[in-house]
Structure formats: C-alpha cells, structure tokens
Amino acid sequence: MRKILLGLMLGILSTTGYAAAPSGNLMDAQVDVSDQGSLQRGAKLFANNCMGCHSAKYVRWNALPEPLGVSMEMVEDNLIYGAYQAGDTINAAMRSEDGAEWFGAAPPDLSLTARARGADWVYTYLNSFYRDPDASIGWNNKLLANSSMPHVLWRLQGVPEAEYEDTANGVQVAGIRVPDAQQGMLSTAEYHQATRDITNYMAFMAEPVRAKRQEIGVWVIGFLVIFTGLAYLMKREYWRDIH
Numbered sequence: 001m002r003k004i005l006l007g008l009m010l011g012i013l014s015t016t017g018y019a020a021a022p023s024g025n026l027m028d029a030q031v032d033v034s035d036q037g038s039l040q041r042g043a044k045l046f047a048n049n050c051m052g053c054h055s056a057k058y059v060r061w062n063a064l065p066e067p068l069g070v071s072m073e074m075v076e077d078n079l080i081y082g083a084y085q086a087g088d089t090i091n092a093a094m095r096s097e098d099g100a101e102w103f104g105a106a107p108p109d110l111s112l113t114a115r116a117r118g119a120d121w122v123y124t125y126l127n128s129f130y131r132d133p134d135a136s137i138g139w140n141n142k143l144l145a146n147s148s149m150p151h152v153l154w155r156l157q158g159v160p161e162a163e164y165e166d167t168a169n170g171v172q173v174a175g176i177r178v179p180d181a182q183q184g185m186l187s188t189a190e191y192h193q194a195t196r197d198i199t200n201y202m203a204f205m206a207e208p209v210r211a212k213r214q215e216i217g218v219w220v221i222g223f224l225v226i227f228t229g230l231a232y233l234m235k236r237e238y239w240r241d242i243h
Ligand code: HEC
Pocket: 045, 046, 049, 050, 051, 052, 053, 054, 099, 103, 105, 106, 107, 108, 110, 113, 117, 122, 125, 126, 146, 147, 148, 149, 150, 152, 153, 198
C-alpha cells in the first residue's frame, strides 16, 4: 500500500511540475496557458508585432479558437492578415531569405521556441533590449548579445539604455533602464504584462494541448486515487473470511 501511495504521489508531482525550473538570471514569466485573456492579448500582440518577420509554421489558425476561447471569425478578423485558407499554418509576411539578407540572421520560426529556450528565456529576451551607445550596433540585447533582432516593441516600452559595470571580465551590462525622457506608451508594469502575454501565447503555441492535458491529468489522478481506495476496500472484504 505504501508503494502504491508513493507511486501516486510521484505521478501527481510529475503532472503538476511541468515547467522547467528557471535558471541563471532569467526573469520569471509566470506563464499560465489556461489564462485565455492573456492568450488573446498575446495572440494579438504577436500578430501585430512579430509575424512580419517570424512564422509559427507548426501551428494552424484553426487550432486557435477553442483554446483562446474565441470564434474562428474573430481569429480571421483580428489575427490573420492577407489571404488565408482553412488549415493554413501561421506564416511570416517576410521570406526568410530576405530576413537573412536584411538582418544578418534569418528570423527563426517561433512555433517551438518557448519549449526549446524555455518561456522564462523568451520573456527575459523581450525585456533585455537596449540602445547600444555604439551607433553601428543600434539595438542590442543583454541576454543575446549582438542579437540581430531590432527592439520591435520600443514604441510600447520606450528606448531602454544599459547601465555598465566594471567586472573581472571587462565592462559588462549590469542592468537596463528606460530614462524618464524616453518612456514609451506603456508603464513598466504594463510592458511586463504585454511581454508576459506574448510569452504565454508562445508557450501555448509550443504545446497547444498542454492546458487540456493538465485538465485531463487531474481527472485521471483523481480516478486513480478513488479506484485505489475501492480496490483496497475490496481486497479487505475478500480477505476477511480467509484470515
Ligand atoms: C524586423 C524583423 C523581426 C521582428 C518584427 C521580430 N523579430 Fe524576433 N528575431 C528577428 C531576427 C533577425 C532574429 C534572429 C536574432 C539572432 O539570432 O541574432 C530574431 C530572434 C528572435 C528570438 C530568438 C529565437 C532564438 O531561439 O534565438 C525570439 C524569441 C524572437 N525573435 C521573438 C520575437 C517576438 C516575440 C517578436 C514580436 C514581439 C519578434 N521576435 C519580432 C527578427 C524579428
């Protein structure tokens, strides 16, 4: 009986502890793929700001309505630009050859990035852009140094600048701050929320069935617990006469 209980507890732990532990200096994205409001805002921000360059080619448009809690018409009206056919996947407006030429690196497909890099990494990346004092670099990124992606959300966040510190390895970026005179449309808290919504949407895209799987998992575990209890009672009942 003890072994069964232990097994059950391990089972429960492994279904709830699905998110990879944050590592290093990453910010905590606190993703919650069952938060439909966040997914809807994230989908909209993603369509408006990211799909010019990035595709999400493993995700089909018609897979979005149910998990986002919206109708297919809303997806068509708000997220899809240009021609679309039922079953189409999420494509970038730009050809990746052009991206490689214009930015020095082709903007990668983002379907699985939140799983490959981790959601906290994506969230931190979107909060790590700064204007490099070296004008030939332009936008830089504290997490991915010399990233060729421009800070596409600067209108929202403002124009962040880096604070430097002397370390044993030379001068390094210690932190990032948006000076008062360079604030964007959103407050710091609102920008965090916006980038969290985008990250949440990317986490959902990387594993669209996760919310459903967790929901089913709870029922399965519940069933197992009740079933184990019943089986135990039955065993006692059967063995009572034999002892
Ligand atoms: C103007 C084109 C452009 C736009 C718009 C754009 N990106 Fe990028 N993005 C790039 C390029 C180019 C890279 C490759 C950077 C590199 O490797 O140096 C990149 C890389 C990334 C990466 C890192 C992927 C990895 O695994 O290395 C993430 C995450 C990302 N973009 C997210 C976003 C999100 C989210 C948006 C919308 C808010 C967005 N991008 C909008 C061009 C763009």
